[in-house]
Amino acid sequence: MHYPWWHVPLLTAPMLIAIVSVAHVYVSMYAVGGGLFLAAETQHARRTGDRAYLAYLRDHAKFFILLTVVYGAITGVGIWWTIGLASPLATETLIHAFVFGWAIEYVFFAVELAAAFVFYYYWDRLAPRTHVRIGWIYAGAAWISLVLITGITAFMLNSGRWPQTHAFWDGFFNPQFLPQTLARTGGALLLASLYVNLHAALRIREPGLLAVVARRAARPGLLGAALVALGSLWWYAALPASARLALVGAAALNILVMVVLGASGVVLAMLYLGPYRRPGWVTPGFAILLFCFGLAGVGAGEFVREAVRKPFIIHDVIYGNQIWKDEVESLRGRGYLAGGVWTRAWLAARHPEVVTPGGAVDESALAALPAEARLRIGEVLFEHHCNDCHAARAGLSAVAHLAGGWTDEMLRQLVLHPERVQFFMPPWAGTLAEARLLQEYLGSIAEPFPAGLPRGDQFKAEPGAGGRADAR
Amino acid sequence: MAMSLIGPDNPLGHPAPYWFLVLFKTLGFTLHILPMHLWYAGLPAMLLLRRHGGEHGRRTADRTLGAMPVAIAWGVNLGIVPLLFTQVAYYKVFYPATILMAWPWLAIIGLLTVAYYGVYAYALGLRAGRLAPWRVAAGWSAALLLIAIGWLFANAFSLMANVDGWRGIWNATGFAGAVLGTGLNTADPTLWPRWLMMLGLALTTTAAWVVFDAAVLGAGETPAWRAWASRFALRLHALGAAWFAVTGAWYVFGAMPETGRDALAAGGWRLVTALTAVAPGLVWLAILIVARRAARAAAGAGPTPGRAAGILTLGAQLVVLALNAVSRQVAQNGELAPHLDVAAGRVNTQLGPLVLFVALFVAGLGVVVWMLRQAAAAAAGRRRAGEEAR
Ligand code: HEM
Numbered sequence: 001m002h003y004p005w006w007h008v009p010l011l012t013a014p015m016l017i018a019i020v021s022v023a024h025v026y027v028s029m030y031a032v033g034g035g036l037f038l039a040a041e042t043q044h045a046r047r048t049g050d051r052a053y054l055a056y057l058r059d060h061a062k063f064f065i066l067l068t069v070v071y072g073a074i075t076g077v078g079i080w081w082t083i084g085l086a087s088p089l090a091t092e093t094l095i096h097a098f099v100f101g102w103a104i105e106y107v108f109f110a111v112e113l114a115a116a117f118v119f120y121y122y123w124d125r126l127a128p129r130t131h132v133r134i135g136w137i138y139a140g141a142a143w144i145s146l147v148l149i150t151g152i153t154a155f156m157l158n159s160g161r162w163p164q165t166h167a168f169w170d171g172f173f174n175p176q177f178l179p180q181t182l183a184r185t186g187g188a189l190l191l192a193s194l195y196v197n198l199h200a201a202l203r204i205r206e207p208g209l210l211a212v213v214a215r216r217a218a219r220p221g222l223l224g225a226a227l228v229a230l231g232s233l234w235w236y237a238a239l240p241a242s243a244r245l246a247l248v249g250a251a252a253l254n255i256l257v258m259v260v261l262g263a264s265g266v267v268l269a270m271l272y273l274g275p276y277r278r279p280g281w282v283t284p285g286f287a288i289l290l291f292c293f294g295l296a297g298v299g300a301g302e303f304v305r306e307a308v309r310k311p312f313i314i315h316d317v318i319y320g321n322q323i324w325k326d327e328v329e330s331l332r333g334r335g336y337l338a339g340g341v342w343t344r345a346w347l348a349a350r351h352p353e354v355v356t357p358g359g360a361v362d363e364s365a366l367a368a369l370p371a372e373a374r375l376r377i378g379e380v381l382f383e384h385h386c387n388d389c390h391a392a393r394a395g396l397s398a399v400a401h402l403a404g405g406w407t408d409e410m411l412r413q414l415v416l417h418p419e420r421v422q423f424f425m426p427p428w429a430g431t432l433a434e435a436r437l438l439q440e441y442l443g444s445i446a447e448p449f450p451a452g453l454p455r456g457d458q459f460k461a462e463p464g465a466g467g468r469a470d471a472r
Numbered sequence: 473m474a475m476s477l478i479g480p481d482n483p484l485g486h487p488a489p490y491w492f493l494v495l496f497k498t499l500g501f502t503l504h505i506l507p508m509h510l511w512y513a514g515l516p517a518m519l520l521l522r523r524h525g526g527e528h529g530r531r532t533a534d535r536t537l538g539a540m541p542v543a544i545a546w547g548v549n550l551g552i553v554p555l556l557f558t559q560v561a562y563y564k565v566f567y568p569a570t571i572l573m574a575w576p577w578l579a580i581i582g583l584l585t586v587a588y589y590g591v592y593a594y595a596l597g598l599r600a601g602r603l604a605p606w607r608v609a610a611g612w613s614a615a616l617l618l619i620a621i622g623w624l625f626a627n628a629f630s631l632m633a634n635v636d637g638w639r640g641i642w643n644a645t646g647f648a649g650a651v652l653g654t655g656l657n658t659a660d661p662t663l664w665p666r667w668l669m670m671l672g673l674a675l676t677t678t679a680a681w682v683v684f685d686a687a688v689l690g691a692g693e694t695p696a697w698r699a700w701a702s703r704f705a706l707r708l709h710a711l712g713a714a715w716f717a718v719t720g721a722w723y724v725f726g727a728m729p730e731t732g733r734d735a736l737a738a739g740g741w742r743l744v745t746a747l748t749a750v751a752p753g754l755v756w757l758a759i760l761i762v763a764r765r766a767a768r769a770a771a772g773a774g775p776t777p778g779r780a781a782g783i784l785t786l787g788a789q790l791v792v793l794a795l796n797a798v799s800r801q802v803a804q805n806g807e808l809a810p811h812l813d814v815a816a817g818r819v820n821t822q823l824g825p826l827v828l829f830v831a832l833f834v835a836g837l838g839v840v841v842w843m844l845r846q847a848a849a850a851a852a853g854r855r856r857a858g859e860e861a862r
Binding site: 002003004005006007008013016020066069070071073074075077078080081082084085088091092093095096097099100101102103104106107108109110111113114115117118121122125126127130134137166168169324341342343344345346348359376379380382383384387 | 475476477478479480482483484485486487488496542545546548549551552553555556557559560563566567568570571572574577578580581584585588589592639642647648649650651652653822824825826828829832833836839840843844846847850851853854
C-alpha cells in the first residue's frame with residue numbers, strides 16, 4: 001500500500017514479529033522481575049548479614065546482566081526492527097502518536113543500564129546502603145519501562161477513545177492499560193522466580209543454600225501468579241467484542257488458551273509444592289521442567305495477545321493489512337491498486353495502458369486485459385491485501401488450502417465480503433473489477449475439491465424434497 | 473511512466489516541530505558514534521595492538537578492550553535515540569529503504585547478538601587473565617562482524633537518500649509487486665566511500681579515547697606508559713585523519729549527487745562543511761601537544777598532562793563528531809530535496825508529553841550522574857585504601 005510489502009515465503013512477514021516478540025519477552029519480563037528480586041534480596045541479605053546468600057546473589061547478578069543487557073536489549077531493538085519491516089504503517093502511526101512515550105521509556109532504559117552496571121561492577125566497593133539503593137533504582141526504572149511499553153502495546157488491542165480524540169493520554173490510558181500492567185507485572189515476578197530456581201539449581205552445590213534461595217524466590221513467584229490471574233480476568237473483561245469472540249471462536253486460539261491455562265496451573269502447583277513447601281525437591285531436572293512450562297505459558301500468552309487483535313493491528317484504527325480504517329471507503333471507489341503508492345507504480349510500469357496520466361486506474365481496461373496479465377495482477381492484490389495473514393500456495397494459513405474446493409461463487413463472496421466469512425478479516429478495500437481479478441487468482445491456486453469425495457450435487461434428490469416425500 | 477514511490481503524510485502530523493526532531497536525531501547520533509567508533513575501528517586496532525604493540529601496546533589494548541562491553545551497551549542504547557527520531561521525521565524514506573533490504577537489515581540483530589557475546593567472551597577472559605584461543609577467536613570474529621554490521625548500516629542509510637535507486641532494487645528482487653527484501657544498495661556509488669569514511673573517522677575517535685584513557689582513567693599508570701599511549705594515539709589519529717580526508721573527498725566530490733553537494737555548499741552551511749573538513753586536524757594538534765608534554769614528563773622534565781587535557785581532547789573529538797552528524801544531515805536533506813521536503817508537513821505538537829520527556833530526561837541524567845559519581849567515589853576510595861596499605 002503506502003510502503004513496499006515484504007513477501008516472506010511460507011511464514012508471512014507479521015509472523016516474524018510474533019517470533020521476535022516472544023524471544024524478547026522471555027527475557028524482558030525477567031529483566032523486570034529479576035531486578036525486583038535482586039534489589040529486595042540484596043537488601044535482605046545485607047540486613048541479615050547472610051554472606052552465602054549474598055555471594056549467590058552476586059553470581060546471579062552476573063548471569064542476569066549477561067542475559068538482559070545483551071540478549072534482552074538487542075532483541076528489544078529487534079522487535080522494533082521487525083515491526084518497521086512487517087508492519088510499517090502501524091509502526092509509523094504508533095511512533096507519531098507516542099514518540100514521547102518511547103522517548104521517556106528510553107530515559108528509563110538509560111537509567112536501567114547505568115544502574116545495572118554500577119550495581120554489578122561495584123558490588124563490594126560501594127557502601128552497602130548505596131549498593132542496595134542502586135539496586136532499587138534499577139528495579140524501579142525497569143518496572144516503569146514495563147508500564148510505559150504496556151501503555152503502547154495495550155493501546156493496540158483496545159484504543160479506547162483515541163480514534164475520536166487522537167490525544168496522547170487517551171491512547172496511553174486505554175481500557176487495557178491497567179489490566180495488562182497488572183498481568184505483566186505478575187508475569188515478570190513469576191518468570192523471574194523460575195529463572196532464579198533454574199540458575200540456583202544449576203549453580204549451587206550446597207543443599208542448605210539452595211533451599212534458602214528456592215524458597216525465597218518462590219514467594220514473589222506465587223504473588224506474581226495471583227497478579228497474573230487477576231490481570232487476565234480483567235484483561236478479558238476489557239477486551240473489545242471482536243477480540244472476545246475471536247478468543248472463543250478461533251480453533252487455534254482455543255488451543256493456545258488451553259496451553260496458557262494448563263501451563264500456568266502446572267507452574268503454580270510445582271512452584272508451591274516444590275520450592276515453597278519442599279525446597280529439597282529442587283533439582284536441575286525439576287527446575288528445567290518448571291522453567292519450560294513457564295516459557296510455554298508465556299509464549300502461548302503472547303501469541304494470544306497478538307492474535308486476538310484481528311482484523312486490526314491497531315484496534316479501530318489500522319487493519320491487519322496496513323490499511324487505515326478510514327481509507328476503506330475511498331479505496332472502494334478509487335481502487336486498491338490506484339490507492340497504493342507501490343501498487344500504482346507497479347501497475348503503471350507493467351501495464352501503462354490501464355493507468356491514466358492522473359494516476360487513476362481504468363476499470364474497463366483492467367477487465368479487458370489478457371487472462372495471464374489478470375492473474376498476475378490478482379496475485380499482486382493478494383500479496384498486498386491478504387498476505388499479512390495468509391501464505392498463498394503453501395505455508396501459514398495458506399489460502400490454496402483454506403479455500404480448497406471452493407466454488408467460484410464462494411470465492412466471489414469471500415473477496416467481496418471477507419468479514420462475513422470470518423469476522424477477523426478486514427473488509428474488501430477495492431473495486432468490483434479488482435475483486436474479480438483476485439477471485440480469478442484465488443481460483444487458479446485453490447486446491448481442487450478432493451477426488452473421491454461425493455459432492456452434494458451428485459445426489460439426485462434436492463435437500464428437503466425427500467423429507468416431504470416421506471412425510472406424505 | 474515513472475511514479476513517485478514516496479508515500480503520503482501521516483495524518484497525525486509531526487508530534488513536534490521539525491527542528492526539535494532533527495535536533496534530537498543529530499544529538500543522539502553524535503552520542504551513538506562516540507562509543508560505536510570504539511568497537512568499529514577501535515576493536516580490530518586494539519586486537520592488533522595487543523599482538524604487535526609490545527608491552528605498552530598490550531597495556532593500552534587491555535584497558536580499552538576491557539571497557540568494550542560497556543561501550544557496546546551504551547552505543548546500542550544511544551543508537552535508539554536517532555532511530556526513534558528518524559522514524560518520526562524521515563519515515564517516508566526510512567521504511568521503504570529498510571524493507572527493500574529487509575533480510576540484511578534484520579540480520580543486524582542476529583549478527584550483533586553474536587558479536588556482542590563474542591566481545592564479552594573476550595573481555596571476561598581478559599579480566600580473568602586467561603585468554604583461551606577460543607576467546608581470542610571470538611574477539612576477532614566480533615571485530616569482523618561489527619565491521620560488516622557497519623557496512624549494513626551504511627547500506628540502509630545511503631539507500632534512504634537514494635530514492636532513485638529503489639526501483640532498480642525492486643525490479644531485481646520483486647515478487648508479485650511485493651519485495652523479497654534481499655536487496656542492498658551496492659549499485660550506489662556513495663556506499664563504499666561512505667562506509668570507508670566512517671571507519672577512518674572511527675580511528676580518530678579511538679585515538680582521542682586513548683588520550684582520554686591515559687590522562688583521566690589511567691592516572692595511576694606509569695608516566696612511561698602514558699607517554700607511549702599519547703604518542704601511539706598521535707600516529708593512530710594521523711592515519712585515521714588521512715584516511716578520512718581521502719575517503720571523504722571521494723565521497724563528496726566523486727560519488728555524492730549534486731543536490732547533496734549543493735546543500736553542503738549553500739549559505740551558512742558552507743562554514744559548517746568547511747569546519748567538518750578541517751576539525752580533525754585541530755584534534756590532531758591537541759593530541760600533538762598532549763604527546764609532547766607526556767614525553768617530557770616521562771623524561772622527568774615536567775608534569776604529566778592532567779585530566780583537563782584528556783577531557784578537552786575527547787570533548788574536541790565530540791565536536792568533530794557533531795559536525796559530521798550535522799553535515800551528513802545537510803547532505804541527506806539535499807539529496808532528498810528533489811523527492812520530498814523533510815521540513816514540510818503538518819505539526820501537531822504534543823506539548824504535555826514533550827515537556828514531560830524533557831523534564832524526565834534531565835532528571836534521568838541527574839540520577840545517572842549520581843550513580844556514576846558513587847561508582848567513581850567507590851573506586852577512588854578503593855585506590856586510596858590500596859595506597860595506604862602499601
Ligand atoms: C542495535 C543498535 C543500534 C542502533 C539502534 C543504531 C542506530 C543507528 C542510527 C539511527 C544511525 C543513523 C543515524 C542518522 O543518520 O542520523 C546509525 C548509523 C550508523 N551506525 Fe548504528 N545503531 C546500532 C548499532 C550499531 C552497530 C552494532 C554498528 C556496528 C559498527 C553501528 C554502526 C553504524 C554506522 C557505521 C552508522 C553510519 C551509517 C551511515 O550512515 O553510513 N551501529 N546507527
